[in-house]
Amino acid sequence: MTPRITRALRMLSPHPWLGPVAHPGRPPSGARRRGPAVRRRSAVVAAVLGALAVPFAIAPAEAAPHPPRTGFETSDGAGWTGLGEEQAFLGAVDRASDRAAVDRIGTTKEGRPLQLVRIGKKHPAPATTVLLICSQHGDEPAGREACLTTLRDLAFAEDRATRAFLSRTTLLVLPTANPDGRAADTRGNADGVDINRDHIALETAEGRAIAAVVRDERPDVIYDLHEYGATPPYYDKDLFVLWPRNLNVAGRVHGLSRTLSEQYVRPAATGSGYSSGHYGIWTDPVTGDPIRQTAGDGQERILRNASGLKHAVGLLIESRIDALSDAEKDDPALNHRRRVHSQRTALDGLLAFTEEQRARIRAATGLSRVSGYADRGPVYLGGADNDPAEPGEILADPPCGYRLDAAQYAGVKDELALHGVRSHRDGAGAYVPLRQSARSLIPLLLDQRATYSLTSGQADTAC
Numbered sequence: 457m458t459p460r461i462t463r464a465l466r467m468l469s470p471h472p473w474l475g476p477v478a479h480p481g482r483p484p485s486g487a488r489r490r491g492p493a494v495r496r497r498s499a500v501v502a503a504v505l506g507a508l509a510v511p512f513a514i515a516p517a518e519a520a521p522h523p524p525r526t527g528f529e530t531s532d533g534a535g536w537t538g539l540g541e542e543q544a545f546l547g548a549v550d551r552a553s554d555r556a557a558v559d560r561i562g563t564t565k566e567g568r569p570l571q572l573v574r575i576g577k578k579h580p581a582p583a584t585t586v587l588l589i590c591s592q593h594g595d596e597p598a599g600r601e602a603c604l605t606t607l608r609d610l611a612f613a614e615d616r617a618t619r620a621f622l623s624r625t626t627l628l629v630l631p632t633a634n635p636d637g638r639a640a641d642t643r644g645n646a647d648g649v650d651i652n653r654d655h656i657a658l659e660t661a662e663g664r665a666i667a668a669v670v671r672d673e674r675p676d677v678i679y680d681l682h683e684y685g686a687t688p689p690y691y692d693k694d695l696f697v698l699w700p701r702n703l704n705v706a707g708r709v710h711g712l713s714r715t716l717s718e719q720y721v722r723p724a725a726t727g728s729g730y731s732s733g734h735y736g737i738w739t740d741p742v743t744g745d746p747i748r749q750t751a752g753d754g755q756e757r758i759l760r761n762a763s764g765l766k767h768a769v770g771l772l773i774e775s776r777i778d779a780l781s782d783a784e785k786d787d788p789a790l791n792h793r794r795r796v797h798s799q800r801t802a803l804d805g806l807l808a809f810t811e812e813q814r815a816r817i818r819a820a821t822g823l824s825r826v827s828g829y830a831d832r833g834p835v836y837l838g839g840a841d842n843d844p845a846e847p848g849e850i851l852a853d854p855p856c857g858y859r860l861d862a863a864q865y866a867g868v869k870d871e872l873a874l875h876g877v878r879s880h881r882d883g884a885g886a887y888v889p890l891r892q893s894a895r896s897l898i899p900l901l902l903d904q905r906a907t908y909s910l911t912s913g914q915a916d917t918a919c
């Protein structure tokens with residue numbers, strides 16, 4: 457390591473898990489109402505985080521330049537980091553950190569790069585791989601800012617605990633999953649397509665790039681950062697989270713996704729004064745009881761569910777865009793900082809989960825990856841973990857494969873490859889056996905009864 461970089465590392469701010477915690481506004485009173493179980497859990501998280509923390513090392517005034525800062529940071533939240541600023545920032549991280557690498561993994565319709573940042577060794581063994589997908593919706597920028605500063609802080613951290621964490625962890629970050637949408641401040645990409653409804657069809661450059669990363673890197677955890685618009689007083693928490701609800705997600709992966717939500721991410725946010733709840737569930741403002749569901753189902757084309765189908769522990773997180781206090785209404789920068797900081801506190805929970813649960817995570821995702829080879833059990837074409845599938849949505853005895861004619865195969869060949877689905881030649885077409893790692897995904901892609909199928913394969917039941 458060069459002396460210049462060594463000096464730069466000395467300039468580090470406190471450990472990212474415990475980074476600057478000056479709260480940008482008064483936490484809502486509801487955030488303080490925690491049950492005993494949550495308090496106990498918070499104490500454990502705090503202990504884990506505390507054990508990983510190091511004192512702030514003050515560098516000499518003449519020391520090397522600071523690690524790069526985002527446009528959001530230099531403007532103190534007045535403006536979101538521009539795409540040009542992001543390029544300069546990532547370039548500086550790539551050059552100055554010996555554990556960061558920035559790779560181009562795709563190009564948008566308008567020619568902007570899709571970039572994946574890797575923090576940690578490429579294949580440390582045995583490592584836990586965590587993938588952050590940031591701001592798939594271009595008009596939800598807070599998650600992106602949290603991702604940029606998190607990757608920077610981990611890239612430059614020098615303390616022993618972080619180095620040990622990164623020796624066992626590969627953190628992959630797609631800081632701007634929808635650059636064209638970010639440039640235009642739109643939900644969709646340049647074609648107006650919602651990337652977070654494209655994780656089955658893979659019609660967008662952005663969706664395809666994400667699928668290739670998931671196939672090639674086999675992440676153990678996929679964490680998907682968004683923002684949402686509030687409907688007070690029923691639906692206005694600082695953060696909402698949700699795990700994969702799809703019924704085909706392996707039991708242990710589903711269970712750990714809930715653990716990530718309920719025992720790590722939400723307590724980490726609550727411990728910093730942020731309120732939280734379950735995405736898509738309106739609650740009674742007095743009793744807190746659920747009163748209706750407006751979003752958050754099990755449809756497989758949403759990344760939250762596709763992550764689970766591809767064997768990763770998954771979580772969606774949404775910060776609240778709306779300024780509900782007079783102070784935030786008067787000062788947009790205050791509103792912006794609250795949104796980004798709430799996402800940062802939740803990320804602390806993700807990192808603590810990764811460190812503390814890595815053995816269970818690796819076991820669950822490993823088992824999920826091989827369970828398709830047993831070729832047993834039903835496949836669900838509908839339903840969710842809180843909405844039982846209709847009888848017509850259950851393949852109780854799934855076919856042993858799907859036959860595709862030549863035209864069908866030509867139309868979906870690339871998509872099957874991106875999904876990591878194996879097939880072999882069958883006359884002029886192809887045969888896709890269910891006995892493989894992607895077993896429960898295949899009917900969702902190829903069965904004529906599946907809502908978002910790519911094509912209608914001929915089910916082979918003669919086995």
Ligand SMILES: [Zn+2]
Pocket residue numbers: 592593596682683
């Ligand atoms: Zn979103």
